[in-house]
Amino acid sequence: MKRIAAVVALLGAIGASAVLAQTQGAGGQQRFDPEQLFRRLDRNGDGKLTADEVPNPQILKALDRDGDGVVTREEAAAFGGRAGQGARQWRDTRRSEGAPLPPAEGFKARAHGEEASAAGLKPGVLAKLDIEMQRHVAAKNVSGVVALTDHDGKQGYFEAFGQMDIEAAKPMARDAIFRLMSMTKPLIAATALVLLDEGMFKLDEPIAKHCPEWASPTVLEDGKRVPAKTPITPRMLMSHSSGLYYGTLADAGGAAEAAVPFRAMSGRGTSLKEFSESLASRPLKFQPGTDWNYGTSIDVLGRYIEAVTGKPLDVVVRAKLTGPLKMVDTDFWVKPDKASRLCQVYRQPQPGVLQPGRQAAPATEKPSLFMGGHGMCSTASDYARFCRMILNRGELDGVRVLKPETVDLMFQNHVKGGGRQYGLGGVVNGDGTYGWGGAFGTQFWVDRTNTLFAVFMVQTQDYKAPAYPVFQSLVLEAAGQAGRARAGGVQAGASGAFRQRDKNGDGKLGPDEIPAALLQRLDADKDGFVTEEELRALWATGGQRRLRP
Secondary structure, three states: OHHHHHHHHHHOOOOOOHHEEEEHHHOOOOEOHHHHHHHOOOOOOOOOEOOOOOOOOHHHHHHHHOOOOEEEEHHHHHHOOOOOOHHHHHHEEEEOOOOOOOOOOHHOOOOOOOOHHHHHHHHHHHHHHHHHHHHHHHHOOOEEEEEEEOOOOOEEEEEEEEEEEEOOEEOOOOOOOOHHHHHHHHHHHHHHHHHHOOOOOOOOHHHHOOOHHEEEEEEEEEEEEEEEOOOHHHHHHHHOOOOOOOOOOOOOOOHHHHHHHHHHHHHHOOOHHHHHHHHHHHEEEEOOOOOOOOOHHHHHHHHHHHHOOOOOOOHHHHHHHHHHOOOOOOEEOOHHHHHHHEEOOEEEOOOOEEOOOOOOOOOOOOOOOOOOOOOOOOOHHHHHHHHHHHHHOOOEOOEEEEOHHHHHEEEOOOOOOOOOOOOOOOOOOOOOEEEOOOOOOOOOEOOOOOOOOEEEEEEEOOEEEHHHHHHHHHHHHHHOOOOOOHHHHHHHHHHHHHHOOOOOOOOOOOOOOOOOHHHOOOOOOOOOOOHHHHHHHOOOOOOOOOOOO
């Protein structure tokens, strides 16, 4: 405690009081706030603090737990037992404009003939896609890419570019294993839906029936905790309409309050039951079922699955989903015999520069806590099998995993109110498209109307690479859908919100059209205006806020 007090005193003495917050305790004493610390000091936005950013060497030494000369968000959150920043690595990811691309003439396309034509894809456009992905790798916008597209029931594109490990000079392979992060969520939702089909629970029954810690949830309203008017249901968990969230709520105890579930998640031997109990001790953001907010809902769904079945989550996922689908490389950890295929994660401290990223827990170690919101690893071909099953309304290679009507439910909007469409486990557009992505850059979408799906695999930490929008655009062009609203309702939803706000029709949002706080959040290039592309970039991360008229 003396060390914490000393750091607080130093921050106040050097005029960095913005990184301090008032406690809820008597006297309004100041405490260390790691979120404010990074907002104030992380000038280059690389997710770490160095000696030239931290104003006092004593502060740097106190926060730098591993002694490597830099302070990560995890180290800052752990300082003095103040946690709550762990969720930021998958909640808020900055958009990168990328480095200038080298001339296209310096790269060669690959052969795309019979396979592409059989799938109804244009070989010439796929050749352009080859070149564009290579240009982004050469510019170090990404270290490597695995991209796959299926159209009209046939795989028409499956390529790997770049390197899976730059330092080891290891070329990217089509069977490379990637950390899915939030692209885990659709898999966990689908696993729960298998149990629904088996009659093990009902979509609108209270989760407290199997998880008693949720018998009496509370909601934060006007700074006070009040009883929830309705119980949380499995439908709400799968559609992020439960009121759960990542991070903290204002007036709910701040970082100390957020530390409860973070410590549970970080503790050795912690169970999903204990993690869920810690979340249940916190207030919800809104009355269950009345709004949408991205957060820990799918993690709690994992706990619900364990409670319903009486088995560990990884066992249930393997038995009900990945096993029947023969997704042989998809799990919560990468076994030793497959470790050489695991991709390195990379940060981009500045355009054109890639550095190895940091992992809170190695993916090659079996976890004690199976996090349904972000914990799985997979390959492009494995995830494609999941997409094919969805596109086939629950069946793959003669094996039925889900009832057709249950898959239909996944594509329907389950969020009340306007402005947001979200299905069960993924975003939807109301026109037959379902998809989602992960904080390390992985993305997918399934378009039932046009019998198309695509899987995009990269490993980018703390930034969104500009390669994905290029991939999206060229896949749609290759399938004869150029100009169509993009995957999963992400682009369509963003465009609709933008048009609603753009009162003068000038193609940008100014201070008179959008609240100041939201303008600051969305304005990636800091020019004082928000373009539709800037809104789309944030909308696609899953950490977006709904634009309210």
